Amino acid sequence: MKQEEVNFALNDQFNQSMIPGRFARAMRTCKIWQFIRFMILNIKMIIVVRKSH
Amino acid sequence: MARLVVLGGGVAGHTTATFAAKWLGKEHEVVVVTPNAKWNWIPSNIWVGVGEMSKEEVTFDLAPVYEKAGITFKQAKAVSINPEGKEGADKPFVTIEYTGQGKAGESEEVTYDYIVNATGPKLNFGATPGLGEGSQIGENTVSVCTADHAVHANQELRKIFEKAAKGEKQKILVGTGHGMCTCQGAAFEYIFNIEHEARKAGVRDNLEIKWISNESFLGDFGMGGLHMKVGGYVVSSRIFTESLFAERGVEYITGAHVSKVEKGKVDYELLDGSTGEEPFDFAMLIPPFAGVGLKAYNKAGEDITDTVFAPNGFMKVDADYTPKPYEEWKASDWPRKYQNPTYSNMFAAGIAFAPPHIISKPMKSANGTPINPTPPRTGMPSGIIGKAVAHSVCDLIQNGANAHLHEASMAEMGAACVASAGKGWMDGQAAAMTVYPVVPDYEKYPGTGRDTDYTFGEIGLAGHWIKHILHYLFIYKAKLKPGWTLIPE
Numbered sequence: 032m033k034q035e036e037v038n039f040a041l042n043d044q045f046n047q048s049m050i051p052g053r054f055a056r057a058m059r060t061c062k063i064w065q066f067i068r069f070m071i072l073n074i075k076m077i078i079v080v081r082k083s084h
Numbered sequence: 085m086a087r088l089v090v091l092g093g094g095v096a097g098h099t100t101a102t103f104a105a106k107w108l109g110k111e112h113e114v115v116v117v118t119p120n121a122k123w124n125w126i127p128s129n130i131w132v133g134v135g136e137m138s139k140e141e142v143t144f145d146l147a148p149v150y151e152k153a154g155i156t157f158k159q160a161k162a163v164s165i166n167p168e169g170k171e172g173a174d175k176p177f178v179t180i181e182y183t184g185q186g187k188a189g190e191s192e193e194v195t196y197d198y199i200v201n202a203t204g205p206k207l208n209f210g211a212t213p214g215l216g217e218g219s220q221i222g223e224n225t226v227s228v229c230t231a232d233h234a235v236h237a238n239q240e241l242r243k244i245f246e247k248a249a250k251g252e253k254q255k256i257l258v259g260t261g262h263g264m265c266t267c268q269g270a271a272f273e274y275i276f277n278i279e280h281e282a283r284k285a286g287v288r289d290n291l292e293i294k295w296i297s298n299e300s301f302l303g304d305f306g307m308g309g310l311h312m313k314v315g316g317y318v319v320s321s322r323i324f325t326e327s328l329f330a331e332r333g334v335e336y337i338t339g340a341h342v343s344k345v346e347k348g349k350v351d352y353e354l355l356d357g358s359t360g361e362e363p364f365d366f367a368m369l370i371p372p373f374a375g376v377g378l379k380a381y382n383k384a385g386e387d388i389t390d391t392v393f394a395p396n397g398f399m400k401v402d403a404d405y406t407p408k409p410y411e412e413w414k415a416s417d418w419p420r421k422y423q424n425p426t427y428s429n430m431f432a433a434g435i436a437f438a439p440p441h442i443i444s445k446p447m448k449s450a451n452g453t454p455i456n457p458t459p460p461r462t463g464m465p466s467g468i469i470g471k472a473v474a475h476s477v478c479d480l481i482q483n484g485a486n487a488h489l490h491e492a493s494m495a496e497m498g499a500a501c502v503a504s505a506g507k508g509w510m511d512g513q514a515a516a517m518t519v520y521p522v523v524p525d526y527e528k529y530p531g532t533g534r535d536t537d538y539t540f541g542e543i544g545l546a547g548h549w550i551k552h553i554l555h556y557l558f559i560y561k562a563k564l565k566p567g568w569t570l571i572p573e
């Protein structure tokens with residue numbers, strides 16, 4: 032069984048939700064991709080902060 | 085010379101006092117009354133609660149900072165306010181009781197021209213039998229609401245991890261300890277940090293980790309949930325949150341009012357009226373919040389607490405408190421200036437102001453028990469409100485009673501929320517979210533109540549980096565180090 036499928040089998044709560052696969056999980060801690068996300072997230076947050084003041 | 089007294093030196097009060105002192109200069113006096121000698125960056129208590137940070141890393145001494153800023157610091161708690169003064173003296177005053185500075189237990193009347201109530205929440209552990217007494221936590225559960233609580237929580241968690249390492253199955257329960265709690269975000273962060281630490285320690289397989297919450301669905305967070313842009317879709321926070329729980333193998337009970345806590349067990353009631361029990365070896369349950377219990381008296385010494393404060397103990401401000409059904413709630417019900425309607429020299433900031441109503445859809449169990457989250461007032465709104473109030477008071481002092489008051493409605497401001505799901509520069513994760521506005525405005529944004537261009541969320545290491553950098557940034561700002569005013573709230 033693929034790792035993401037293990038929890039689907041545990042109960043109905045989990046079975047009816049979406050669980051990230053290997054690629055999506057790897058991207059979450061991929062340093063290069065996360066550095067790019069870091070820059071984008073900061074820009075987006077600064078926009079929200081500026082709109083709020 | 086005018087005197088501004090700020091009650092509470094937390095996120096909102098510290099922001100108000102430090103900006104007011106900067107803007108008013110030496111011509112006027114700013115006094116802070118707060119019971120703790122140390123300032124605490126509360127969001128990082130989560131990491132203290134899993135042993136990833138020490139108490140010293142999340143706190144610092146207030147006295148030298150206030151001395152540098154020219155702020156008079158009284159380590160005391162406010163007890164009552166006399167907004168009309170007393171017989172023979174017209175000047176309004178606040179009665180305080182010292183908790184330190186060598187005067188513990190002594191009372192003093194501090195007169196003011198303007199007062200800002202930023203006393204935050206009373207941690208109302210006493211609301212649930214077995215959770216605690218009054219504002220004191222009991223022996224059955226732990227908390228991460230204060231740095232000391234978090235140190236204790238980590239000590240208890242280590243015992244659980246030790247048993248799990250020896251092969252004993254252990255059950256961890258995290259969530260809310262009452263049907264009317266807020267601050268689900270903090271419990272959310274704690275449960276995923278425990279899960280992360282358990283995997284790092286190699287004990288995850290021996291831990292059953294379960295969530296119990298008064299939210300009617302996962303991802304409500306006291307804001308009625310939110311719709312955000314994720315991967316090209318606009319999705320409900322419910323889907324986003326359920327996915328994380330499923331991925332990390334954390335089961336959940338939602339729509340639950342914890343009615344009783346005993347050693348190793350909670351009793352709860354669900355929205356459908358059914359009841360249940362959940363055993364645990366370790367539980368962290370957030371208490372409900374109430375106002376800190378300040379009293380108010382008029383000139384004749386009569387109790388006017390009901391005039392100044394709402395029944396939940398939070399201070400009345402310029403909100404529309406008329407009771408009305410959910411369908412008629414409007415963004416304009418929310419306060420803009422945080423000025424008390426009876427006494428115009430009195431303001432409230434942060435958690436201390438009384439919201440007009442909750443944000444989530446009100447729910448009752450089949451037995452009539454209210455089970456719904458109360459509105460969150462997180463760090464960013466608390467700071468922004470604190471600064472707006474400082475601005476207003478400074479303008480009133482410097483330009484006179486007709487000065488324009490600054491506005492900061494939660495229905496017009498967003499919030500950046502970074503919820504840690506595990507600490508580590510290389511393997512940490514956090515859900516980085518923004519929501520705009522905090523209070524949904526269905527007249528302006530008829531679909532979801534919010535602007536989906538500015539409401540988004542994603543989980544990853546980048547979120548953790550932001551969370552960790554914010555820890556240093558906000559402590560730097562709170563210490564008033566060079567350039568502190570450039571760091572936004």
Ligand SMILES: Cc1cc2nc3c(=O)[nH]c(=O)nc-3n(C[C@H](O)[C@H](O)[C@H](O)COP(=O)(O)OP(=O)(O)OC[C@H]3O[C@@H](n4cnc5c(N)ncnc54)[C@H](O)[C@@H]3O)c2cc1C
Binds near residue numbers: 093
């Ligand atoms: C564990 C935890 C994690 C959190 N994480 C986040 C997060 O990641 N992001 C986020 O945005 N928000 C987070 N929050 C919420 C955030 O901490 C609050 O929004 C913020 O602290 C509210 O600011 P405040 O000034 O209103 O109250 P507080 O910061 O609580 O300050 C109130 C102050 O008043 C003082 N006081 C109490 N009684 C009296 C009295 N009688 N007289 C005088 N002073 C008094 C208190 O000692 C305290 O210093 C978290 C909260 C908790 C508990």
